[in-house]
Amino acid sequence: MADSPLINQLIDALRCLPGIGPKSAQRIAYHLLQRDNEGARRLARALNEAVDKVRHCERCRAFSEGPVCRLCLSTKRDRSLLCVVESPTDVQAVEEADYSGLYFVLMGRLSPLDGIGPDDLGIDKLAALLDEGNIKEVILATNLTVEGEATAHYVGELVHAKGIRATRIAHGVPLGGELEYIDSGTLSQAIMGRREI
């Protein structure tokens, strides 16, 4: 505990950052006060602005500053491809993998234990998007966890019901992966998913 209530309040508030424990929070607080007052003010401003102005795109539920996000409005994207992901962070990851279609962000995954059902994932909005008729293929890029797989399965059925092609991202050995260190489940998936060369 620092001697100043305001420093303690700052240390406490820093704890809301994921991955920052009490010791790091203290170190960060002292660093900002000692050496980077300007950075602290800029961070405070950026936090307020982002929380005030960033909302979800009405079409794809990704983060957006306007009612519809820039990817949805862009004329340069392939509008016949839709990639379904769990969270806005995943949009970033897929963007970096050179994907050029549109997205739909579920903002979660099916998880009956946590009380998260289809209604919480904006499935009605997804259905409306599919009904527009432009989309020819839906890539299911939910995480490769049990819940992500269940979600992919559920969304896949909806996509099929609309007569649209649904694909799932490949399971297998990551680039640079050494077989010796890959878990057996992944390796078994990689073998099942083997392709002609």
Added chain:
Amino acid sequence: MADSPLINQLIDALRCLPGIGPKSAQRIAYHLLQRDNEGARRLARALNEAVDKVRHCERCRAFSEGPVCRLCLSTKRDRSLLCVVESPTDVQAVEEADYSGLYFVLMGRLSPLDGIGPDDLGIDKLAALLDEGNIKEVILATNLTVEGEATAHYVGELVHAKGIRATRIAHGVPLGGELEYIDSGTLSQAIMGRREI
């Protein structure tokens, strides 16, 4: 790069936190936007309040919300002991080690290469404190680095010149330390500083 300038601005601003790289900054930004808007606002408020109101104690240069810090004002502290440390974080560390005297924070260490000389360390304020006549012993608790040692040496001479006792914190093997893993410099200091049992 995220698709929203405000999110990018937030990610950028988070980089001012020590130990937070680009990937962590992105993860934190998305976490706050997705799951902890309230935490983000609280953090912004705490940052502004701390930067606005926390200043240095006029006596000991530790962080304080008033002109003189609570430790300096306290009647429960041993006013004959003064512990000289490099930074406010060190005050915390020493406090946790059950020390009950007063402090003086140099806010740095002698470092000719970085242009940090005695004037930057508030040596005149320290001299004024010593001249008050209450202090019987000055504990030099600067870091055990080359610069910290040089600073301790410099301050020690000043303290001696005032006819006051100066002591240096002990060098040695940390609690729980295993000799096998202790560097030879520390071990040699521990042997030189050996005590009768």
